[in-house]
Amino acid sequence: MRKARRISAAVALDALMVALAIVVLFPLLYAIGTSFKSDAEVNQYPPTLWPQRWEFGNYGAALRVAPIARFLLNSFIQSGAVTLGQLATAALAGFAFSYIEFPGRQPMFFLFLSTLMVPAEVTLIPNYLTVRGIGWLNTYPALVAPFLATAFGTFLLRQFFLTIPRELWDAALIDGCSRRRFLVTILVPLARPALATLGIYAFLSTWNQYLWPLLVINSQEMRTVQVGLAILQSQEIVSWSLVMAGIVMIVAPTVILFLAGYRHVVRGLTAGAVKG
Amino acid sequence: MRRGGAGLRDLAGALAYLAPSLVVFAVFVFYPLVKNAQLSLYETSPLGDLRVFVGAGQYAQLLRDPAFLNSLRVSFLFALYTVPAGIVLGLPLALLANRRIRGITAYRTAYSFTIAVSIAAAALIWEWLLDPNVGVLNYLLGLVHVPKVGWLTDPRWALPAVAATTVWKDLGFNVVVLLAGLQGVPDELVEAARIDGAGPRAVFCHVVIPAISPALFFLAVAATIGVLQSFGQVNILTQGGPVGATNVIVYSIYRNAFFNFRFGLAAAQAMLLFMLVLVLTGLQFTVFERWVTYQ
Known part of the structure; x- marks a missing residue:
């Protein structure tokens, strides 16, 4: 019973x-x-x-009304470049913070973490003026350069590097292995799970950016997907089936990434936050 | 004790690894932070060049400006509509997603799915759901004889409608954070309470909630900071209207800088937002720390 x-x-x-x-x-x-x-x-x-x-x-019609294929290409270039860039800069900095004992390491680490406290809105206007000053409006560098360093990623990789047994480093030193070779041939392959977490997180958040691409891009063919979507909606008569077809196309890449890398997405979002 | 020479050599070695990040931070975080503070003290030309030093003049002007005070009020209400609702809706989903049954990963994926959806896509989908004539929400309300509402054009409903969109979009993130918190609760803790005769409600209130209080605390802070920086949903759904009802701070910064070309004034607004975020974070720390129990 x-x-x-x-x-x-x-x-x-x-x-x-x-x-x-x-x-x-x-x-x-x-x-x-x-x-x-x-x-x-x-x-x-x-x-x-x-x-x-x-x-x-509707899908074909959406592709004809707005150059969605081009928007997808732009977003892939931006998100891909930002992801690779963040992986590189974060691995280098994370290595320095975990394997090199240099004077001022602690304050330098805090300097990195302090960038997390600065909301994007405070840097928005000067960054726009900087990018415009260099002549980068409507270019890929404007979409990529500001996001090439990441305190979050540096922190994530540093934490991971610290879990790798110290004996490995000592043995490598005795064998006369240089720092650079140790990082590239030993640490990076071992850190694949952490790199995947950072990579997926970086790609997702860059792909979904809205405000910055809206500011620095105003030519049709340089638009990213999120801003480009608006074209479908700004037709004289909004066809909702067309807009939804566009949405399905631009959301598909992140959905696939999310489903394939669910574990990594979760780890990225909760890293250092909950278990503190 | 290491010799100074070795220390300097290590410093030089480390800087080579830190340089790429440092250059990006210097150009796109630290310099603009200082530059924004400087801009906020000047009246600027429409191109953004410094014109007249006005000191705290623009701050004083903003704090007396009804439009800016309205933006503050709207942002505050927006946070009030979204943060508690997001936690209250996320918690039951996280509790269910924490069950140990077959196929639980599928549920976890479904409940946290909105992480994969961008704010622009979410806003457009909701604009369609909220459409006064062909939208599904008005249709469902019509079934129970509620007259049609112009969700995004009625000043009373626009902010709640934008907030609903935001709650949906952020739900996935909330579930992930709360689920991670729940997974950290040791089984023995719950078991011990049960053996002591605690019912499900007592276990939830006196064991589970205190145990996940760090996650709740983190979420409250992160969600508030995130919501105060909302922009995309407002730009797509309402452009700050009707009559300023959804003119959140970031939207008003955007308008002032990139439509009215008053970069100095917008920079001052951004500084005030920055301070507001810092103060709120500090406040939440002092208030919540008192009942948050860290293990």
Whole structure:
């Protein structure tokens, strides 16, 4: 009797969990459904939950109305370059903070961490003026350069490097291995999980940037996906099925990355925050 | 004791590794921080050149300006609408996601899915859900005979509507942080309380909540700071309107700098936002630290 009650409680909880998953994902699922509806069906009242008749043409139409392929390319170049850059600068700095005992190491580390306290809004206007002064408006360097260093990533990699047995370093020194070779041939391969965490985190957050690309890019062909989306919405008559098709296309890369690297995303978001 | 020569050699060696990061931080964090402070003390030309030194004049002007005070009020309300709601909605999801059942990863992925969605995409999806004529929200309310609401055009509803969008977008992050906190609660702690005769509610209130208080604390601080920096959803959904109802601070900085070309004034606004964030963080520390129990 008691066992039966416990089982039915478990089933009820399972049902609740499925229902909540549908509620949380509803806006996204509904957007996907809408991307396959015809214009007539989108404006129909009452709204349909799922397409009555599947209309695949919205994707092609969205690609014709806005150069989404070009936006995707721009975003891939920006996010890829920022990711590689952050991996490089963070690995170098993380190495210095964990393997080289230099005078002023502690204050230098605090200087790095202090950059986390500066909200982007405070540096926004001067950075815009700097980038404009160099003549970088509407270029890739403007989208990439300000994000090439990361205190968070440096911290993450330093923590990881510190967990690697010290004997490895001592043995390498005895064998006459230089610092650079030790970092490149021994530490970096060992640190692959931490590098993956930082890389996925960097790619996701760069891909989803909105304000900075909006400021430094105003030519059509240099736009990134997030800002470029607005073109679909600013048509004379907004076609929601077209907008949703565009959204599905620009969200797909981060969704794939999120599903493939879920563990890393979680580790990146919680690193040093919760267990302190 | 190491000799000075070795120390200097180590310093030179370390700087070679730190240089790439230091150059980027110097150019894009430290210099602009100082430059922004300087800009805030000057009236600037429309191109952003320093014109007239006005000292704290622009700060004084802002603190008397009804539009800026409105931005402060809107940002405060926005945080009030989003941060507690985000935690209250995230906690049950995190508790369920912490069950030990088969296929739990699928639920965890689903509940934290909005991490993968950008703010621009989230805002556009919600603009469609909130559409007064063909939107699904008004349709559902119509089923229970609630008249149509112009969610984004009605000054009473615009801020709550933008807040709802934000809560949805941030839900995934909240779930991840709270779940990590819950996973750190030792089983023995809960078991011991049960054996002592504590019911589920007592376990939740007196064991689980105190045990995850560092995660709750971190989330409250991070969410407040994040929300005060919101921009994308406002720019896409309402452009600060109607009649300033959603004119959060960052949106107002953006308008002043890049539409009115008053860079100095916008820089002063950014400094005030910076201070506000620092003060809030400090406040939350002192208030919450008292009941947060670190293990």
